[in-house]
Amino acid sequence: MRAGPSQDEIRRQNLGALLRHVHVHGATTRAELTTALGLNRSTIGALTAELAGAGLVTEGAPKETGRAGRPSLVVRPESGRVYAYAYSIEVDRMRAARIGLGGAVLDRRELDRPRGLVAADAAPLLAGAAKDMQQAVPADAVCVGTGVAVCGMVRRQDGLVRLGPTTGWVDEPIGAALAELDVDAPITVGNVADVAAFAEYARGAAAGCDNVIYLYGDVGVGAGIIAGGRRVTGHGGYGGEVGHMKVVLDGERCECGSRGCWETEIGEHALLRKAGRSDARGRDALLALFDAADRGDARASSAVRQAGDWLGFGVANLVNIFNPEMVIFGGTMRDLYLASAAPIRSRLNANALPACLEHVRLRTPKLGQDAALIGAAELAFERLLADPLDVG
Amino acid sequence: MRAGPSQDEIRRQNLGALLRHVHVHGATTRAELTTALGLNRSTIGALTAELAGAGLVTEGAPKETGRAGRPSLVVRPESGRVYAYAYSIEVDRMRAARIGLGGAVLDRRELDRPRGLVAADAAPLLAGAAKDMQQAVPADAVCVGTGVAVCGMVRRQDGLVRLGPTTGWVDEPIGAALAELDVDAPITVGNVADVAAFAEYARGAAAGCDNVIYLYGDVGVGAGIIAGGRRVTGHGGYGGEVGHMKVVLDGERCECGSRGCWETEIGEHALLRKAGRSDARGRDALLALFDAADRGDARASSAVRQAGDWLGFGVANLVNIFNPEMVIFGGTMRDLYLASAAPIRSRLNANALPACLEHVRLRTPKLGQDAALIGAAELAFERLLADPLDVG
The missing domain is CATH 3.30.420.40 (ATPase, nucleotide binding domain)
Incomplete structure (x- = not known):
């Protein structure tokens, strides 16, 4: 219902688009900016001059290309300033x-x-x-x-x-x-x-993907969700609490006060409990568990396999709900995903609708810690x- | 990353904004359009003239207001043409x-x-x-x-x-x-x-709400989801398949080929099965079941209560995932919601995170069939x- 922007709003929008481009892609030639933003050379020149005047970008000669002709100036974000x-x-x-x-x-x-x-x-x-x-x-x-x-x-x-x-x-x-x-x-x-999720979408594993679920685990499990290129954060900002999606009717008690939440089957406590290590806690205990599973410890392997199956179970639900292009496994979910890719895939294939699943790529974060x-x-x-x- | 619009794009955007306003709100005075769109009177006049010239709106005198002064012209959509x-x-x-x-x-x-x-x-x-x-x-x-x-x-x-x-x-x-x-x-x-969902968002129960889940049941169950004012339809268009969110690990077989999908607990077959009427099918059979429950038939009441509990179970999951302002129950979900509001509320209160639940309104559709x-x-x-x- 919003009316179109004024001249001044357009100028600001163009300045923002140019600055965002170099913020995400780093040093970019004026010629590349012309193509990327669909603006003509003189507009790019004027916008760049304005941003440079405000101390937000610098312009300079490119590295030697060896090609003849006048090289296009390179625009760089003022990262130090x-x-x-x-x-x-x-x-x-x-x-x-x-x-x-x-x-x-x-x-x-x-x-x-x-x-x-x-x-x-x-x-x-x-x-x-x-x-x-x-x-x-x-x-x-x-x-x-x-x-x-x-x-x-x-x-x-x-x-x-x-x-x-x-x-x-x-x-x-x-x-x-x-x-x-x-x-x-x-x-x-x-x-x-x-x-x-926003970071991986802006400049990480999900760059260029408009429908992304980023699962993040520490003690609990949450998600950052991008749908149609926009963050799904809900009315108050609380969206993405996928760890509190119930997967078992009268399941284990969760720290949120309810029962059977997804994180009671895939979170830190769940993994340690399934492996008979309920007394342990923290990331080191979890890494020790993955190590033990990797070395063939039967109880640890079984715990990881079970949790991996539940991870696939919940991801299949999210795939059916969001039809994403990519699911990224971050934090402890990265470890669990890497340790149990087979049961996850198998559960996904069994539970997700084929049309929703057909373009999904499973990935680990690119930006790490x-x-x-x-x-x-x-x-x-x-x-x-x-x-x-x-x-x- | 997109650059700002051209003059021509802005004009089209303004024409679209004005036309959308009268499309959704019906007859609107020029004065109201000036306020609603944040454009000045001469721009509104020019845009209206252009839309009238294209045969998309008409302008005319308002009904007698009894007030002194020159009345503002009323713009109406050309609904017949x-x-x-x-x-x-x-x-x-x-x-x-x-x-x-x-x-x-x-x-x-x-x-x-x-x-x-x-x-x-x-x-x-x-x-x-x-x-x-x-x-x-x-x-x-x-x-x-x-x-x-x-x-x-x-x-x-x-x-x-x-x-x-x-x-x-x-x-x-x-x-x-x-x-x-x-x-x-x-x-x-x-x-x-x-x-x-789009209709209820544009001109129905959810007008003005930017985070909405519209649950629709016939034989199966699906959802139309609006997040941050945008439809969530996923990468290929398949998003919103909430009926195939698994709620029971090895539950009833679903028509999608998997097991334990939400619709195997709240869909038409589920309700009839729970009531011992597995041979029946179709909307009339379902309405007869709700009637029986309403008249106090024990088995029908129990089936509706159970299905209502499961309806609340799944809605709580969606509330935790999307943090919506409104959940609308359409099709057979409307009947189930009206017949079992108490178990639904009770399950929602038990399962949904308080912060996600605090602004949620439960509604039936305004546009009906x-x-x-x-x-x-x-x-x-x-x-x-x-x-x-x-x-x-």
Whole structure:
């Protein structure tokens, strides 16, 4: 129902499209930009000049091509000068990074997160890490904002963590706590699976795919979902809680308070329970279990096979619901997928509708451990890319 | 990554926005359009003149308001002159309608669909009904296209029905068969749940809601899903097959070939089976069952309660996955919802995450039996609304 944009909106849209292109693809010649954006050479020249004037890109000669003729100038993102802070709050650690326009991690810090640490304690620790990194930042550099990835359900509106069963967070105002410490730079908080999915979609395994499910496991399991090129985050921001899709009517008790959730069959506790290792917990215990399965330990192998079967069961449901082109397995789901590809495929073939399954590719993340940080930074860069001259 | 639109694209976008407004809201004053579209009065005047010149809207004096001052002219869609054909292919009947711009059903026909009827036979019957309706159409009227709603998985690209378990259709080329009979008007085929959801979203119970799940039951169960204001149809067009979300590991055999699908617990066969009426089939048998439950028949009541519990079970999963604002129960799901609201609510409260559930409203369709036809026509009108001057 929205009317068409004004001249000024179009200019901003074109500036954003050009900046996004070099942000995602890196150094690009003016000739390539002309083709990619469908704009003529003089418009590309004017847009580039405007972005360069704002200190967002630089222009320079390309590397020697050996070809005759005047080479097309190369446009590069100002990665050193324009940056975002990215935080990732995980089950037992917190990470902070400074990430340049273009997606390069310029600096990083890692902190322990003692279980029980709440938002009011976490915020100054993260802000302290940022302050520490700030010392190496050039005086003319510009921070466009801060993005935060959290394990939990995040209210879009203000970054309140409604429920993070694995961190024990209930209604923890991490967005507000960080905003109090730094009122200048805008802060955006997102669920880690949503954020990592966004990173893999923007510049990772799913680049170019418009229908993607990114499954992310730590203690629990969640998904970041892209449908028709848009993030599916729901009315309040809580969408993608696939770990709480019930798969067993009166199944195991889940940390969410219900029973039979998918994560009670494929999450960390489930794997350790199935292997008779209920006393153990944490990522190292899980890796030890996968190792044991790999070495032929019968109980560990059986646990991994069973969990893999349940992983396929739930993925088949998501394939029938979303008809995606790609399913990405991140975090502990990556380990489980790699350890049990056969039962997963077999369950998928048995349960998914052939039409929904026929174009699905199963993949592991391309950005690895950094997906959450890179995605958190993307949340911050989104504002800049929507309106490049409003920031900087 | 797309660059901003050209002047001409903006003009078309504005024309589409204005036409869409009167298509959805009916007669609207120029003053209201100025506010709704955020354009100034002279632009609204120019756009309206252009649309009137193309025969898509008329302008006229409003009804007497009793207020002083010059009244704002009223813009109305040309419902009698601009229309689409809409077909609905259902389990045991087919319907055809002529639907005017603005959504009014101008004419309609109903045909039996003998079980076993394939696309090659259905197409001429539907085209015949359209030809019959065509006789009453004014000579200067313009058909913008044909939309078709089908029970089954529809390939977006060409309207091939990949699988319609309830109609027995496998790879039936209904899109191509209809296109052969009428090469002029474009034909768009969609799944009935997607199409009905689109209608309820555009002008029904979900108007103004951007995150909606429309559950539709006939023999099977499917969903039309709107997320962030966009239809979720997946890579090939097959998204929304929620009836084939598995809810029981080794459950009842499903018509899709798998076991334990949601529709084996809430579909027509499931309800009749649970009530000990496995020999019966069809909508009348189902209505008789709901009647019996309503009159206190123990076995029928128990069947409805059980199926209602399963309906709540699956809806809770979808609520956790999509965080919708509204769930609409259409077709047989409407009957089941109305007959078992208590177990559905109870299961939702037990299984859905509180944050995902807190803003969900449960509703029945506003457009009733006509939703499929109106939604099918919307598919055809979409082309016109995207570029009003390209059609007509």
